[in-house]
Amino acid sequence: MVTLRDVVRKLELEVLTGEGLLDRPVSSGYAADLLSCVIARAKSGGVWVTLQSHANVVAVASLLGLAGVIVTEDGRPDDDILARAESEGVVLLGTPSTTFTVVGSLTALGVREASSAV
Amino acid sequence: MIPPLIVRRAQELGLGLIAITDHNACDNASAVQEAARGSGVTVLPGLELQTREEVHILCLFFSSQSCRQWHDHVQALLPDLPNDEDHFGPQFVVDATGEWARTEERLLAASADLTVEEAVQGVHSLGGLAIAAHVDRPSYSLISNLGFIPQNFRADALEVTPRFVPSTGYAKWPQLADWPLVVSSDAHRLCEMQRRTLFRIADPKGSDLPMALRGEGGRSARVHWPAA
Numbered sequence: 249m250v251t252l253r254d255v256v257r258k259l260e261l262e263v264l265t266g267e268g269l270l271d272r273p274v275s276s277g278y279a280a281d282l283l284s285c286v287i288a289r290a291k292s293g294g295v296w297v298t299l300q301s302h303a304n305v306v307a308v309a310s311l312l313g314l315a316g317v318i319v320t321e322d323g324r325p326d327d328d329i330l331a332r333a334e335s336e337g338v339v340l341l342g343t344p345s346t347t348f349t350v351v352g353s354l355t356a357l358g359v360r361e362a363s364s365a366v
Numbered sequence: 367m368i369p370p371l372i373v374r375r376a377q378e379l380g381l382g383l384i385a386i387t388d389h390n391a392c393d394n395a396s397a398v399q400e401a402a403r404g405s406g407v408t409v410l411p412g413l414e415l416q417t418r419e420e421v422h423i424l425c426l427f428f429s430s431q432s433c434r435q436w437h438d439h440v441q442a443l444l445p446d447l448p449n450d451e452d453h454f455g456p457q458f459v460v461d462a463t464g465e466w467a468r469t470e471e472r473l474l475a476a477s478a479d480l481t482v483e484e485a486v487q488g489v490h491s492l493g494g495l496a497i498a499a500h501v502d503r504p505s506y507s508l509i510s511n512l513g514f515i516p517q518n519f520r521a522d523a524l525e526v527t528p529r530f531v532p533s534t535g536y537a538k539w540p541q542l543a544d545w546p547l548v549v550s551s552d553a554h555r556l557c558e559m560q561r562r563t564l565f566r567i568a569d570p571k572g573s574d575l576p577m578a579l580r581g582e583g584g585r586s587a588r589v590h591w592p593a594a
Binding site: 281282284300307 | 512
């Protein structure tokens with residue numbers, strides 16, 4: 249199974265928080281910007297791709313126990329949000345790429361949606 | 367929605383206070399205020415802001431100057447794109463009689479580059495009222511877009527749609543119990559106007575609405591809920 253470190257290297261992501269947590273395996277992937285959908289559909293241990301950078305992104309990632317979050321299109325969370333992510337063990341990864349491109353790259357790396365990952 | 371007809375419909379419904387909240391703009395508010403002069407209907411100027419998270423926030427003001435200041439601030443944070451009338455419809459600005467004054471060429475159906483928290487803070491700094499719009503809707507709402515009400519969110523109230531039923535609504539979104547709720551009609555047509563929220567206030571101009579929403583000083587806000 250690919251790890252966050254593999255994802256960071258292959259997709260050339262910027263590690264915004266959780267530098268020490270990159271050995272986490274990535275068990276699945278999910279992409280959406282409506283956090284209500286993410287709460288309903290994303291799975292623990294998965295990576296979530298979104299362009300939202302609101303504080304609730306950290307709360308949702310923590311709540312669901314996600315491996316990490318890729319924030320696309322240079323959506324830069326505020327410093328207090330980064331601090332909260334760091335303290336809650338939420339890995340935030342940044343990229344100027346779009347969600348479309350990131351999801352394509354993740355698929356090429358073998359990351360699949362939770363329901364089809366069995 | 368022609369200003370004199372809005373006022374007439376408000377009178378028919380027994381509405382003493384209405385607000386004009388176009389999308390990301392307040393250009394039509396003054397026309398309705400003028401049309402309402404002497405009618406007994408108070409018109410609050412405002413706008414329905416769309417934030418960076420695509421959340422709609424109703425921004426209401428008790429002075430036209432404050433509203434205009436907020437409008438200017440919001441407009442500067444919108445992407446500089448032209449409106450496509452085929453898709454979004456023409457964005458008319460009218461006068462107090464309903465005559466065409468001008469057409470807004472800039473796309474208003476877009477997000478201003480500020481967070482929901484920054485929006486509330488900005489409105490409050492200008493003495494206005496910030497209400498998260500239609501939080502029970504599946505799109506452009508605080509709860510659908512951000513999953514739940516953010517910890518640092520300091521709006522004055524939450525608006526639910528006229529279809530909201532307390533018995534099922536509170537069960538679905540338990541967080542709502544911590545907030546004053548209002549129902550407004552979000553009318554895009556005259557026939558959609560409704561009288562649903564009753565404010566007990568001392569100032570007919572509505573400047574004590576924030577107190578009413580907090581239930582202070584003998585003021586109150588009460589919603590007429592539909593039968594479950």
